[in-house]
Structures are given as C-alpha cells and as structure tokens.
Amino acid sequence: xxxxxxxxxxxxxxxxxxxxxxxxxxxxxxxxxxxxxxxxxxxxxxxxxxxxxxxxxxxxxxxxxxxxxxxxxxxxxxxxxxxxxxxxxxxxxxxxxxxxxxxxxxxxxxxxxxxxxxxxxxxxxxxxxxxxxxxxxxxxxxxxxxxxxxxxxxxxxxxxxxxxxxxxxxxxxxxxxxxxxxxxxxxxxxxxxxxxxxxxxxxxxxxxxxxxxxxxxxxxxxxxxxxxxxxxxxxxxxxxxxxxxxxxxxxxxxxxxxxxxxxxxxxxxxxxxxxxxxxxxxxxxxxxxxxxxxxxxxxxxxxxxxxxxxxxxxxxxxxxxxxxxxxxxxxxxxx
Amino acid sequence: xxxxxxxxxxxxxxxxxxxxxxxxxxxxxxxxxxxxxxxxxxxxxxxxxxxxxxxxxxxxxxxxxxxxxxxxxxxxxxxxxxxxxxxxxxxxxxxxxxxxxxxxxxxxxxxxxxxxxxxxxxxxxxxxxxxxxxxxxxxxxxxxxxxxxxxxxxxxxxxxxxxxxxxxxxxxxxxxxxxxxxxxxxxxxxxxxxxxxxxxxxxxxxxxxxxxxxxxxxxxxxxxxxxxxxxxxxxxxxxxxxxxxxxxxxxxxxxxxxxxxxxxxxxxxxxxxxxxxxxxxxxxxxxxxxxxxxxxxxxxxxxxxxxxxxxxxxxxxxxxxxxxxxxxxxxxxxx
Numbered sequence: 001x002x003x004x005x006x007x008x009x010x011x012x013x014x015x016x017x018x019x020x021x022x023x024x025x026x027x028x029x030x031x032x033x034x035x036x037x038x039x040x041x042x043x044x045x046x047x048x049x050x051x052x053x054x055x056x057x058x059x060x061x062x063x064x065x066x067x068x069x070x071x072x073x074x075x076x077x078x079x080x081x082x083x084x085x086x087x088x089x090x091x092x093x094x095x096x097x098x099x100x101x102x103x104x105x106x107x108x109x110x111x112x113x114x115x116x117x118x119x120x121x122x123x124x125x126x127x128x129x130x131x132x133x134x135x136x137x138x139x140x141x142x143x144x145x146x147x148x149x150x151x152x153x154x155x156x157x158x159x160x161x162x163x164x165x166x167x168x169x170x171x172x173x174x175x176x177x178x179x180x181x182x183x184x185x186x187x188x189x190x191x192x193x194x195x196x197x198x199x200x201x202x203x204x205x206x207x208x209x210x211x212x213x214x215x216x217x218x219x220x221x222x223x224x225x226x227x228x229x230x231x232x233x234x235x236x237x238x239x240x241x242x243x244x245x246x247x248x249x250x251x252x253x254x255x256x257x258x259x260x261x262x263x264x265x266x267x268x269x270x271x272x273x274x275x276x277x278x279x280x281x282x283x284x285x286x287x288x289x290x291x292x293x294x295x296x297x298x299x300x301x302x303x304x305x306x307x308x309x310x311x312x313x314x315x316x317x318x319x320x321x322x323x324x325x326x327x328x329x330x331x332x333x334x335x
Numbered sequence: 336x337x338x339x340x341x342x343x344x345x346x347x348x349x350x351x352x353x354x355x356x357x358x359x360x361x362x363x364x365x366x367x368x369x370x371x372x373x374x375x376x377x378x379x380x381x382x383x384x385x386x387x388x389x390x391x392x393x394x395x396x397x398x399x400x401x402x403x404x405x406x407x408x409x410x411x412x413x414x415x416x417x418x419x420x421x422x423x424x425x426x427x428x429x430x431x432x433x434x435x436x437x438x439x440x441x442x443x444x445x446x447x448x449x450x451x452x453x454x455x456x457x458x459x460x461x462x463x464x465x466x467x468x469x470x471x472x473x474x475x476x477x478x479x480x481x482x483x484x485x486x487x488x489x490x491x492x493x494x495x496x497x498x499x500x501x502x503x504x505x506x507x508x509x510x511x512x513x514x515x516x517x518x519x520x521x522x523x524x525x526x527x528x529x530x531x532x533x534x535x536x537x538x539x540x541x542x543x544x545x546x547x548x549x550x551x552x553x554x555x556x557x558x559x560x561x562x563x564x565x566x567x568x569x570x571x572x573x574x575x576x577x578x579x580x581x582x583x584x585x586x587x588x589x590x591x592x593x594x595x596x597x598x599x600x601x602x603x604x605x606x607x608x609x610x611x612x613x614x615x616x617x618x619x620x621x622x623x624x625x626x627x628x629x630x631x632x633x634x635x636x637x638x639x640x641x642x643x644x645x646x647x648x649x650x651x652x653x654x655x656x657x658x659x660x661x662x663x664x665x666x667x668x669x670x
Binding site: 029033034039040046047048056082089092124130131137142151154219 | 368369375414429460472490553
C-alpha cells in the first residue's frame with residue numbers, strides 16, 4: 001500500500017500519459033477524469049465484455065510485450081465479434097511489477113496498433129503495482145432498432161442449422177505443446193503455430209457481416225467442443241460434427257505436420273485445443289449463399305463443419321457417419 | 336495455462352453460477368453470453384470507470400472477504416459519484432489462487448449487497464486462476480439532453496468558487512497506520528477508523544444531487560491535496576484551504592485521538608491520507624444554499640474547506656491566513 005520507487009522513477013500518471021493517453025475521437029471523454037463518457041449511437045445497444053490475462057496462466061513470463069499487448073485486446077475484440085458488435089472503446093487495468101519502459105513501450109504499441117485497426121479507443125482504466133495482470137473491458141455497438149437487438153447470441157441455434165467455423169483451429173494448442181517441448185516442429189510450422197497463439201486476429205468484420213444471418217455465435221477460446229457445447233445448451237439442441245471437415249482445419253495441416261504429430265492428436269487440438277479466437281456459428285441450411293457472401297465480404301475463410309440436431313449432446317462422426325469417441329476435455333480455469 | 340484441480344473441485348462456470356449469476360432487470364442481457372448488452376436511457380451518456388485491487392497493495396492477505404467485496408465495488412461507485420452518474424451495471428474480473436467457497440461466499444455477499452443498494456447489476460466478467468486480483472469496471476448513466484453532458488468534470492473550477500468535501504477524511508490512513516502498529520488507538524476509535532478503511536460508502540446520491548451545481552468534482556482516493564491538485568491543473572486555477580476547517584475533519588477527531596496522535600499528524604492524514612472515497616467539489620460562492628440543499632437531499636454531510644484562487648498552486652492557511660507548510664506527498668502507485 002505504500003508507494004515504491006521504480007528504477008526509472010516513472011510515476012503512475014507519467015506512465016499513463018506517456019504510453020496510453022491519446023486524444024479520443026468518438027468517445028465524449030477519454031482518459032483523465034474520474035470516468036470516461038461514451039455516447040452510443042441512437043437506437044444502439046452497448047455490448048460489453050471483460051477478459052483478464054494472468055502470467056503463467058494465459059502467457060509466459062518471457063512473452064513478447066508487443067504480442068501480449070495485441071493479444072490482450074484481441075481476446076476481448078473476439079467477444080465483440082461473437083456478438084456481432086462494432087468496436088467502440090476499451091478500458092485497460094494493468095498491474096505491473098515495475099514501471100519498466102522497455103516493456104511498456106512495445107506493449108502499448110501492440111495494444112494500440114490493434115485498437116487503431118478496429119477503431120477501438122482506449123478511454124480509461126487503472127495502473128497499479130502487483131503481479132503482472134492485464135484486464136481489458138471492451139465496448140461495442142449493436143444496432144437495436146425499435147428495441148430489437150441484432151446481437152448474435154448463443155441461444156438461437158435450431159435443428160437443421162448448419163454449423164460453421166471461421167479460419168483455422170488447433171494451431172495455438174500445437175504451439176503451446178511445441179513450446180513445452182512435447183513436439184519438435186519444423187521451424188516454419190512452429191512459427192506459423194506460434195503466430196496463431198501469440199497474435200490471434202479477432203473476427204470482427206465477420207461477426208458484423210453475420211448480423212441478421214447467423215442464428216447463434218460464440219468465439220472459440222476454450223476449445224471448439226466446449227464452446228459449441230455452450231451454444232447447444234443455451235439453444236436446447238444437439239450437434240453432429242463431421243470429422244472429415246475438421247481434420248484439415250489446422251493452419252499447420254500438411255505432410256510436414258503429419259510426419260511429426262499423429263492425425264488423432266491433430267484432431268484433438270482442433271476439437272479441444274483452445275486459444276483459437278475463431279467464431280463458431282450456426283445459420284439456416286437455406287442461407288448457405290448468404291453465409292458465403294458474408295465470408296467474402298469480410299475476407300474471412302469460413303468452413304461448414306456439421307449440423308444442429310434435435311437431440312441433445314454432441315457427436316463427431318467419420319465419413320461413414322459412425323461416431324468417433326475420444327476424451328476431448330475443454331479448458332476450465334479451475335478444474 | 337493447464338487446468339488445475341481445486342480442493343472443492345469447483346469449476347469456472349459453476350463458480351460463476353453459484354456466487355455471481357443473477358437475473359438482470361435493467362440490462363438487456365447479463366452473464367452467460369460472449370457480451371452483456373446495456374441499453375442506456377435515451378439522451379444519456381454512459382460513464383465508465385475501472386479499478387483494479389491487488390493484494391498487499393490495496394488490501395492485506397487476511398482482509399475480510401465480505402468487506403473486500405464491498406470495497407472493490409465501492410471504489411468504483413465512488414468514481415461514478417464524482418461524475419454525477421447514476422449506477423447501472425458492472426463487470427467483475429477476478430483472479431483467484433483457488434476457487435475457495437469459504438472466501439467466495441462472503442466476498443460475493445459483500446459485493447452484491449452494495450450493488451443492490453445502488454441498483455447496479457453484475458452483467459459479466461471473467462474468472463481465472465492467479466494471484467488474487469479484483470478488477471471491476473462500472474457503468475453509469477449521465478443525462479446529456481441535446482448532447483450537453485451533465486457529467487461533473489475536473490476542469491470547471493473557477494476563481495472564487497467555494498471548495499467542499501463530503502464526510503470525513505484521514506480515518507482510513509489512521510486505520511492503516513494503526514494496523515501497521517504505528518499508533519495504539521482506543522478500541523472504539525480503531526474500529527471506527529477501520530470501518531472507514533475497509534467499508535467506505537461511495538457518495539453516489541451526493542454526486543447526482545450536484546449535477547448542474549458543482550463546477551468540478553473528484554473523488555478522494557489518493558489524498559485530498561493530490562486529488563484536488565488534479566482539479567486545479569485541469570481547471571487552470573489555484574486553491575487556498577483553511578486549516579481550521581480541516582483539523583476536525585476526521586471521524587475519529589476528539590480528545591481520545593488527541594491523546595494518542597499529534598494534531599499535526601492528524602492534519603497530515605486529512606490532507607494526504609488517501610483511501611477516503613469522499614467527494615471534493617467546487618461550486619460558485621452564490622450557490623451555498625443550493626449546496627446545503629443538495630447535501631440535505633442526499634443525506635450527506637458536506638463541509639466548505641476553502642476557495643479557488645486565480646493563481647496556480649495550493650496553499651493551506653491558518654486562522655490568520657498565514658501559509659502552513661508541510662511535506663504532504665500524495666499517493667502514487669509507482670513512485
């Protein structure tokens with residue numbers, strides 16, 4: 001509770017001014033008062049999400065600070081994407097062991113570069129000394145004309161809907177395992193996987209393009225099966241996923257990976273790897289053209305991977321429709 | 336990054352459901368999807384503030400969890416109060432060493448009891464394993480008819496304005512020093528001081544009553560001089576504080592305290608103690624009746640403690656108008 005001196009002698013307010021304070025364009029008031037002031041557009045709802053990143057849990061102590069700044073915001077923007085919201089602003093609460101310029105400068109560059117790309121302004125927050133902890137709360141707008149929200153929710157999947165995922169899955173998990181020494185990957189593959197782990201790209205444009213089209217959506221942070229499970233539970237439905245549509249879902253997929261990692265383990269990474277920050281969503285089977293157009297409009301690859309079923313539970317089936325079983329535990333922070 | 340088992344075997348989602356999830360009344364969507372959805376009132380701006388509480392920095396390891404839950408939200412509501420905003424909702428991001436029911440149950444009770452008193456709904460957040468860290472982001476509404484915000488800001492103090500503070504100052508600091516063993520207080524005084532430290536009451540009703548009346552406002556978290564200094568800097572003015580109006584500002588003030596703590600140190604606690612969560616604000620000298628009415632309407636004691644001056648800087652003067660000097664450093668998390 002008592003103030004401590006830092007090697008650089010950089011105070012709390014200097015730190016904020018130097019690395020984080022910039023004029024706001026869209027917010028009514030940014031950093032520097034007791035509160036920031038946001039003015040959501042007329043007829044819009046405000047979508048809010050908060051994610052906390054903790055050292056040794058979400059990143060390693062030697063994590064590149066530029067990538068960490070990027071990722072801390074990316075995982076939050078991914079929640080806005082899953083809601084179909086347009087990014088507006090965010091707050092940053094940061095606990096730091098010390099006010100270290102060599103860390104803060106690249107961290108803020110990585111953070112603000114991604115923020116700029118999505119027109120998402122840093123409007124406030126908090127800094128304090130403590131074990132490294134990055135907590136971002138992000139705000140986006142969702143049209144709600146006449147009070148009817150266009151937000152994409154988890155509860156709208158219906159029997160017969162197609163199930164889609166964006167981009168690629170499983171590479172972040174593969175990178176984590178490679179870093180832990182469980183696999184020795186060729187350099188190019190390791191780099192590709194590590195970029196997916198350390199610098200995920202939130203699917204913000206796709207989320208917006210899916211408004212009025214997807215019947216449900218979620219972002220895949222804890223693993224496809226676990227996160228899709230939330231959709232199924234909220235919607236009161238089941239799902240059948242086609243393994244042949246999943247095995248080549250990794251960005252690292254190919255003979256070079258097959259030579260090192262068994263196909264069965266690759267499927268495990270795709271189904272339950274986590275840290276993907278892709279969107280899983282459902283849409284009516286008669287809207288396939290519209291989904292393809294949304295994918296094209298948002299320049300985001302999208303794959304159809306299965307079907308929503310009336311019966312509860314989630315089945316993974318092979319090309320012949322036979323169920324594949326496996327122990328694919330989803331990520332849980334406390335279990 | 337790998338899941339860990341907890342003694343209770345309580346998973347992340349069970350934990351949220353059991354201790355924090357409740358139906359929302361005002362928000363369009365609460366806990367359970369990728370984002371919460373807020374629908375600010377027509378013609379309102381959204382006031383946003385975020386505060387992070389870290390063990391050994393903002394509270395001790397043996398802090399009472401009920402009081403800690405209360406305080407974590409109170410310090411955030413205090414920022415809304417300083418803005419004149421009406422509480423609406425909040426998110427909670429929580430890093431915990433373990434999912435310990437004996438801690439979580441009273442923590443959530445303290446948190447939600449204060450939330451209920453202010454009609455402030457828990458709409459979302461995050462839980463993860465890590466060194467104890469509590470990050471709350473709070474949302475309030477401020478009327479902004481025709482785009483003219485009624486938010487109380489730091490930049491509006493004008494020469495000749497009266498300076499006020501709510502409630503009492505310095506007791507939280509006194510409690511901290513007593514806990515550290517620097518003073519041995521009589522039991523009743525120690526209890527009174529500790530309540531001010533551990534369970535501050537945010538001045539939410541006063542903040543709202545001051546809309547359209549106070550020319551500036553700030554909440555006192557780092558100490559009166561330091562926080563008032565932010566107002567002076569933002570407003571481009573100076574201030575003269577009357578020591579005789581300050582010496583009896585402590586809730587613990589009286590002969591029993593005088594017998595233990597020198598008057599000079601009491602003044603130091605009042606001026607630069609911190610953790611007070613009272614409001615400091617300015618208002619035109621011809622609105623004293625209106626300020627008294629706002630104080631009465633909000634059932635909040637308010638004291639006039641000085642005057643805004645044209646010249647920069649902040650002077651504390653005695654009954655004869657002579658400047659009192661002292662080293663009253665304000666709190667800084669990194670210096």
